[in-house]
Each structure stands twice: as C-alpha cells, then as structure tokens.
Amino acid sequence: MSTxxxxxxxxxxVNKMFWRNPVSAFFTFAFPLMFLVIFTTLLGHGTVPIGSRxxxxxxxxxxxxxxxxxxxxxxxxxxxxxxxxxxxxxxxRTNGTPLxxxxxxxxxxxxxxxxxxxxxxxxxxxxxxxxxxxxxxxxTLLRFVVVLLVGxxxxxxxxxxxxxxxxxxxxxxxxxxxxxxxxxFLSGIFIPFGNATPSWILWIARIFPVRHFANGMQAAFLGxxxxxxxxxxxxxxxxxxxxxxxxxFSWEPRT
Numbered sequence: 001m002s003t004x005x006x007x008x009x010x011x012x013x014v015n016k017m018f019w020r021n022p023v024s025a026f027f028t029f030a031f032p033l034m035f036l037v038i039f040t041t042l043l044g045h046g047t048v049p050i051g052s053r054x055x056x057x058x059x060x061x062x063x064x065x066x067x068x069x070x071x072x073x074x075x076x077x078x079x080x081x082x083x084x085x086x087x088x089x090x091x092x093r094t095n096g097t098p099l100x101x102x103x104x105x106x107x108x109x110x111x112x113x114x115x116x117x118x119x120x121x122x123x124x125x126x127x128x129x130x131x132x133x134x135x136x137x138x139x140t141l142l143r144f145v146v147v148l149l150v151g152x153x154x155x156x157x158x159x160x161x162x163x164x165x166x167x168x169x170x171x172x173x174x175x176x177x178x179x180x181x182x183x184x185f186l187s188g189i190f191i192p193f194g195n196a197t198p199s200w201i202l203w204i205a206r207i208f209p210v211r212h213f214a215n216g217m218q219a220a221f222l223g224x225x226x227x228x229x230x231x232x233x234x235x236x237x238x239x240x241x242x243x244x245x246x247x248x249f250s251w252e253p254r255t
Contacts, residue, residue, distance in 0.1 A: 003103050010099065010107035018111065028077065028115065032069035032123050036061055039190065040131065048192040055222050057192065059134070062127030063221035064189045067151075067214045069119035071184070074112045074152050076176055078159030082108065083172040086163065087253045095251040105160070112159075113152040120148060127221075136220040143226055147216030150231055154209060154238030161241040164248035180210075187211035209237040 019025055040058045047054040085091050094104055127133035136144040162179060166172050184190055186201055187210040193202065205211035212230040219226040 003100050006099055007103040007106050007110075010103055011110055014107050014111045015114075018115070028073060029119060029122065031072060032065045032119055033126055035068065035190075036065040036123065036126065039065070043191075049194065050192075050218065050222055050224050053222070053224065056131075058131040059127070059221060060192055060218070062123065062131055062133040063218045064192075064214065066120045066123045066127075066221070067210075067217045068184065068189055069123055070116045070148065070152050070213070071155055071180060071210065073116040073119055074155035075159040075162075075180060077115075078108060078112050078156050079162050079166070079176045080172045082160065083163050083166050084169045086250065087169040089253060091251040092253065101251075109153065109156040109160075112156050113149065116152040117148065134221055134223070140220050140226075144217070144220035147213065147220070147231060147234075150235050150238070151209075151213040151216070154213070154234050154241065157238045157241030157245060158209075159241075160245040160249060164244060164250065167254050183208050183210045187214055189214060209234045 039061045043057055043061075046057055048057050048060050050060070082091070095101060124133070124135060128135055159176075162176065163172075166175050187205045187208065189210065193205075212233040215224075215227065215230045216234070218224055
C-alpha cells in the first residue's frame, strides 16, 4: 500500500475522530463567529484607516476573524491535540506500526487545513450576510486562496514545532495560548492599528507571521495593496517550523 493511500485512510480516521467529538468541533467553529459578533457589536460602528483607505470596522473584523479562525484551527488545535496524543502514548504506538510517520503527520495537517478552509468559508458567508463584506473574486480570489493555503500550512508547521517545548499535555493549552494570544493583539487582529499605534508594536508585528498573514487576508476583503513579500515571510516561518519539528519532534511521552 502506497504512502498516499495510507495518508488518505489516516485522513479519513482523523476526520471521523474530529466530528465524533461534537463539543470540540462546535467550539472550533463557534469561536471565530462569536468573536466576530462581539467585536463588531462593541467596536464595529466606525471606520479604521488601512493604508490610504478608510474601511468599516465591521468589514475589518470579518477579515481579522477569518485570519483568527485559520490560526486557531491550525496552530492551536495541532499543538494541543498532538501533545495530548504524545503523552497518552498514541504517538508511540502509532510510530511502531507500518503506518509511515509522514502519512500520520500529513493527515493531521491536511485535516487542519480542511477545517481552516471551512471556517473561512463560514466566516465569509456570515460577514457577507450580516455585514455586507466583500467576497473575493477573480485574481483577488486566486491570491486569497494562495495566502489561505500558505498560512494554514505554516501555522500547522508551527503547531508541530511548538510541541517540542511543551513538557506535558496539562501545560499545552497554557503554553500555546501564551505564545499566540500576545501575537494576535500585537498583530492587529483584535484591535486595528491606527496612527497612534506605538512604533515598537509595529516593529514586533513585522517580525512574526501573524501580521503578514492578516495583511494578505485583508487585501482580499478590504481592497488594500497585496504584497507577495507578506506571503514569503509567512512561508519562511512555515519552513522554519518544519525544520524545528523535523529535528526535535518526539513520539515518546515526556518524562
């Protein structure tokens, strides 16, 4: 049996396990929409400057929550679930079967990307229906798909990479949230950057991939300038995450 076939079979299994945990699946899909409603209700009544344009804050939050959905579906879920499987011995037992390690990890990544795409579609439809947000079309849609797939793959790789520094499953949620939540705030996901934003925050945002990924997503929704350098930065972070995971990823429970 080829590796591709085993990956497809493992993907089917991962998908079944995901939907057989309805509480986890529900909150995976509910969080971005819940945050979208909260932020648009509290802060979505004005405009915000994005580049040289003024855009409605409600439309801004549609793009931001679509980005947030990808991060949570890929980075958070991969990091936490893989850590729990490692500490419960699932990874160790799996590594002792004929299933290739590449097929096991590829199935997890493909499924996370699939969930991320579903989340983005739901967020876009919700934003279009309730906030009249623009829907990407034509060349803009093509660029949007590239940004979405590169970003989803990158945050999956970073999710695998961060498992290398998580000591046990009990600490996984705390470490993952401590790593990503500050970046979400410092990248303008929850609070838009304005003219009064401190320069040190803008400097930090330019280093990490969240801001660059959000820029690419916003270009599709808000009509702002699209920069391939944003895609390149996100891809380089993904490559770095893959290298770290390949070097330090552990199939054995930590002692």
